Amino acid sequence: MDNTVSIVKCASYDKAQYAVDAALELLGGIGRFVKKGDRVVIKPNLVSKKSPDEAATTHPQIVKAVIRAVERAGASVLIAESPGGPYNPAYLKSVYTGCGMVSAIEGTNAKLNYDTSFKEVSFKDGKTVKNIPLITPVLDADLIISLPKLKTHAMTSYTGAVKNMFGTIPGTHKAEMHFRLDDRRAFCSMLVDLYSCVNRVPVLSIMDGITGMEGDGPTAGKNRFIGVVMASQNAHALDMAACRIIDYTPDEVDTVKEAVERGLVCDSADKLNIVGEDINSLIIRDFIKPESHFNLLKLLSLPEGLNKRVVSALSSRPKMKYGECVGCGECMRCCPPKAITMINNKPVIDRDKCIKCFCCQELCPKKAVKIHRSLLNRLMLKILR
Ligand code: SF4
Ligand code: SF4
Missing domain, CATH: 3.30.70.20 (Alpha-Beta Plaits)
Structure with missing residues (x-):
């Protein structure tokens, strides 16, 4: 189990390229993850059609910075997401446009995914789900780079790297998951299964924690400046670090708690291998939790x-x-x-x-x-x- 998380301070999105490159360097450099000719799928958090300044979605400057890093390493990039709501080309286009993804790919060779096919994937090791429908691009990738946003969430208290994978389930199948797993703990257990299933293709997570969301996230909360970009090969470790910064204990967030119980991450943020900034200097004690928390x-x-x-x-x-x-x-x-x-x-x-x-x-x-x-x-x- 690798509990390494890199943390870089970043004062504004104008400095996103520097912060992304530095966070990757602290993990050994982009070349450790990306090989020439790889097909890399970037999975941002585009929960719904929200403008970047609403802090509900991954900022386009972060997406652009990651595209540039990957292309420098000689790989191709496809941006893929199944946002909340329907999964069809017209809706995807409106979400990509509204969230700034069209501008994020300008001046690069990256493409936006409009293939809305998916496959039912068998996952025998799943504790809560054994079959998971997944959008095709993530199944065809050599590497997935997940770009979660640091936010609260009304149902799961926090949404980060593990929860970001919910957007690899196509459209209305997400609603079916909610319906089948209406208990919060069971739903979070499914999210941990889902992450493990997707992670059969290597996943690298880079978190947009520059301006996050507090209160009633993931879309109805308030912007909160946090000022960090973080990266890890272990999404559970990244989530544990992010939770420490916004002052949640691992026990308060069911996806983190579940990962600890399954031995997918260490049992305390103090045991994480943090490289870069001192995490304890970044804790925001008055970060507002969702009412439902x-x-x-x-x-x-x-x-x-x-x-x-x-x-x-x-x-x-x-x-x-x-x-x-x-x-x-x-x-x-x-x-x-x-x-x-x-x-x-x-x-x-x-x-x-x-x-x-x-x-x-x-x-x-x-x-x-x-x-x-x-x-x-x-x-x-x-x-x-
Ligand atoms: S089940 Fe309740 S909380 Fe969920 S979408 Fe319907 S009304 Fe809203
Ligand atoms: S509550 Fe919101 S989503 Fe529902 S009908 Fe009104 S504006 Fe639309």
């Missing part, structure tokens, strides 16, 4: 299988802000259990069907879905937090 069931050590009404009263849930809703219906289309109905052009949630995956919040283009807590929930949290 503070789970009363966990704080009170209550079993998840409690009476439905009690669980509902103690859990956070999505709530529409109708004043900001434009009635586009995106939340209804992306909702895995079809819990949302549009009535008079406004989305209405069937509470009994809602599995609290927060996909509606993630894909709402207007940040019109907020995370709501009952009065009882808020009062108890005030006492316990």
Whole structure:
């Protein structure tokens, strides 16, 4: 198990090339990972059509810097992503354009992927899933370079290198995964399986942690300057390092906790082999966690299988802000259990069907879905937090 993570400070995206090159140098240089003639797939985080300054997606300057490093090493680059929502060429084009990927490839030989085929891959070693549909480009690559964004996440608390691989599952198959695995721990266990499955093609992860997102990420939170670019061959180690910086313990993030239990990473950030900056000088103690992170069931050590009404009263849930809703219906289309109905052009949630995956919040283009807590929930949290 390699627990090495390189960390480089970076004050702005204008310096992205320097930071990416330095982070790679600290791991032994791009030549350690890329050979002349390789087909490299770059997998950014393009969760939905968001402009780069919203800090929800991997910044185009980071993507461009990585393309240049790979092309200098003599390999070809294909940018591939299955964003939230449909997986078809027209939608991909709008996401690539909106997220700045068209400008990222300008002046390079890199291409954007429009092949929307996929294959069902058998993964017998999977703990939670044994068959996983994966988009074709990641199966045909010699190397995958994953470019996660350092952000919070309403369902999984944090989204980073391991969770970035969720975008290798095609379109609506992602909603099926949410539906099948509606428990957060099971979902995170699936993410760890997924990462191991994709990692049969070597994966190198380089994290855009220059401006990240705090609060109700992955799309409805607030920009937060963090000022780092980090890289590792071990996505679990990279996530553990990122979590240390934004002040999560490994136990608080189920993908990290699961990786520790499976022996895929060391059990403490203190045991990581950090090269570059001193990680302890980078910790942001007041980094804002998503509202859903503070789970009363966990704080009170209550079993998840409690009476439905009690669980509902103690859990956070999505709530529409109708004043900001434009009635586009995106939340209804992306909702895995079809819990949302549009009535008079406004989305209405069937509470009994809602599995609290927060996909509606993630894909709402207007940040019109907020995370709501009952009065009882808020009062108890005030006492316990
Ligand atoms: S996605 Fe957002 S704006 Fe669109 S209908 Fe749903 S809540 Fe309204
Ligand atoms: S209403 Fe929102 S949180 Fe509930 S299941 Fe649908 S997408 Fe998930």
